[in-house]
Protein backbone atom coordinates (compact mmCIF):
# COMPACT_ATOMS: atom_id res chain seq x y z
CA UNK A 1 0.00 0.00 0.00
CA UNK A 2 1.92 3.00 -1.25
CA UNK A 3 0.97 6.51 -0.22
CA UNK A 4 2.45 9.86 -1.25
CA UNK A 5 3.06 12.54 1.36
CA UNK A 6 3.52 16.12 0.17
CA UNK A 7 5.18 19.11 1.76
CA UNK A 8 4.78 22.61 0.38
CA UNK A 9 7.48 25.21 0.95
CA UNK A 10 8.30 28.64 -0.35
CA UNK A 11 11.39 30.64 -1.19
CA UNK A 12 12.24 33.91 -2.88
CA UNK A 13 15.21 34.11 -5.17
CA UNK A 14 16.69 36.17 -7.97
CA UNK A 15 18.05 34.82 -11.20
CA UNK A 16 19.04 35.60 -14.72
CA UNK A 17 18.62 33.30 -17.70
CA UNK A 18 21.74 33.74 -19.78
CA UNK A 19 23.85 31.42 -21.87
CA UNK A 20 27.44 32.73 -21.84
CA UNK A 21 28.18 30.89 -25.09
CA UNK A 22 25.73 33.16 -26.92
CA UNK A 23 25.74 36.85 -27.83
CA UNK A 24 23.66 39.26 -25.74
CA UNK A 25 21.32 39.62 -28.71
CA UNK A 26 20.70 35.90 -28.96
CA UNK A 27 20.17 35.65 -25.20
CA UNK A 28 17.53 38.38 -25.40
CA UNK A 29 15.95 36.62 -28.39
CA UNK A 30 15.64 33.36 -26.47
CA UNK A 31 15.09 34.48 -22.89
CA UNK A 32 13.49 37.91 -23.36
CA UNK A 33 13.43 40.02 -20.19
CA UNK A 34 14.61 36.99 -18.19
CA UNK A 35 18.06 37.74 -19.66
CA UNK A 36 18.09 41.25 -18.17
CA UNK A 37 21.56 41.98 -16.88
CA UNK A 38 20.49 43.10 -13.40
CA UNK A 39 18.48 39.96 -12.54
CA UNK A 40 14.86 39.63 -11.41
CA UNK A 41 13.09 37.72 -8.67
CA UNK A 42 10.45 35.04 -8.24
CA UNK A 43 8.36 33.77 -5.37
CA UNK A 44 8.96 30.08 -5.85
CA UNK A 45 6.50 27.54 -4.50
CA UNK A 46 8.02 24.13 -3.97
CA UNK A 47 6.10 20.89 -3.49
CA UNK A 48 8.11 17.84 -2.47
CA UNK A 49 6.40 14.45 -2.71
CA UNK A 50 7.67 11.31 -1.02
CA UNK A 51 6.05 7.99 -1.93
CA UNK A 52 6.40 4.76 -0.01
CA UNK A 53 4.80 2.09 2.14
CA UNK A 54 3.00 3.18 5.29
CA UNK A 55 5.02 2.10 8.31
CA UNK A 56 2.65 -0.02 10.44
CA UNK A 57 4.30 1.20 13.66
CA UNK A 58 3.93 4.94 13.01
CA UNK A 59 1.28 5.09 10.31
CA UNK A 60 3.69 7.38 8.45
CA UNK A 61 5.34 7.11 5.05
CA UNK A 62 7.82 9.76 6.14
CA UNK A 63 7.71 12.03 9.18
CA UNK A 64 6.59 15.47 7.93
CA UNK A 65 8.67 17.21 10.61
CA UNK A 66 11.78 15.50 9.25
CA UNK A 67 10.77 16.32 5.66
CA UNK A 68 10.28 19.97 6.60
CA UNK A 69 13.68 20.10 8.31
CA UNK A 70 15.34 18.35 5.36
CA UNK A 71 13.90 20.86 2.86
CA UNK A 72 14.93 23.73 5.11
CA UNK A 73 18.54 22.62 5.54
CA UNK A 74 19.10 21.36 1.99
CA UNK A 75 17.11 23.89 -0.05
CA UNK A 76 15.76 26.94 1.75
CA UNK A 77 18.93 27.74 3.70
CA UNK A 78 20.82 27.77 0.38
CA UNK A 79 18.31 29.36 -2.02
CA UNK A 80 15.97 31.60 -0.02
CA UNK A 81 16.65 35.32 -0.47
CA UNK A 82 19.66 34.53 -2.65
CA UNK A 83 20.75 35.29 -6.16
CA UNK A 84 20.84 31.82 -7.71
CA UNK A 85 23.45 32.78 -10.32
CA UNK A 86 25.83 34.56 -7.95
CA UNK A 87 25.24 33.17 -4.45
CA UNK A 88 25.06 29.43 -5.10
CA UNK A 89 27.54 26.97 -6.56
CA UNK A 90 24.74 24.91 -8.16
CA UNK A 91 24.16 27.44 -10.94
CA UNK A 92 27.72 28.56 -11.64
CA UNK A 93 27.61 26.61 -14.89
CA UNK A 94 23.93 25.83 -15.14
CA UNK A 95 21.18 28.20 -16.31
CA UNK A 96 18.75 28.59 -13.36
CA UNK A 97 15.54 27.86 -15.26
CA UNK A 98 12.68 26.31 -13.30
CA UNK A 99 13.58 23.00 -14.96
CA UNK A 100 17.18 23.09 -13.74
CA UNK A 101 16.22 24.34 -10.27
CA UNK A 102 13.77 21.44 -9.88
CA UNK A 103 16.45 18.93 -10.90
CA UNK A 104 18.99 20.44 -8.48
CA UNK A 105 16.44 20.35 -5.65
CA UNK A 106 15.71 16.69 -6.40
CA UNK A 107 19.44 15.88 -6.48
CA UNK A 108 20.00 17.65 -3.16
CA UNK A 109 17.16 15.76 -1.44
CA UNK A 110 17.55 12.29 -2.97
CA UNK A 111 20.64 11.15 -0.99
CA UNK A 112 18.81 11.83 2.29
CA UNK A 113 15.91 9.49 1.54
CA UNK A 114 15.97 5.70 1.84
CA UNK A 115 16.21 3.93 -1.51
CA UNK A 116 12.68 2.43 -1.52
CA UNK A 117 11.11 5.90 -1.18
CA UNK A 118 10.02 7.68 -4.37
CA UNK A 119 10.76 11.38 -4.69
CA UNK A 120 9.29 14.01 -6.95
CA UNK A 121 9.63 17.77 -7.01
CA UNK A 122 7.18 20.33 -8.36
CA UNK A 123 8.41 23.89 -8.64
CA UNK A 124 6.10 26.83 -9.36
CA UNK A 125 7.95 29.81 -10.77
CA UNK A 126 4.68 31.69 -11.18
CA UNK A 127 1.10 30.64 -10.44
CA UNK A 128 0.76 29.49 -14.02
CA UNK A 129 4.21 28.17 -14.82
CA UNK A 130 5.49 25.12 -13.02
CA UNK A 131 7.70 22.15 -13.69
CA UNK A 132 7.93 18.62 -12.32
CA UNK A 133 10.89 16.30 -11.91
CA UNK A 134 10.48 12.67 -10.89
CA UNK A 135 14.11 11.56 -11.16
Ligand code: NI
Pocket residue numbers: 015034040041042
Ligand atom coordinates in the same frame (compact mmCIF):
# COMPACT_ATOMS: atom_id res chain seq x y z
NI1 NI B 1 12.66 34.46 -14.20
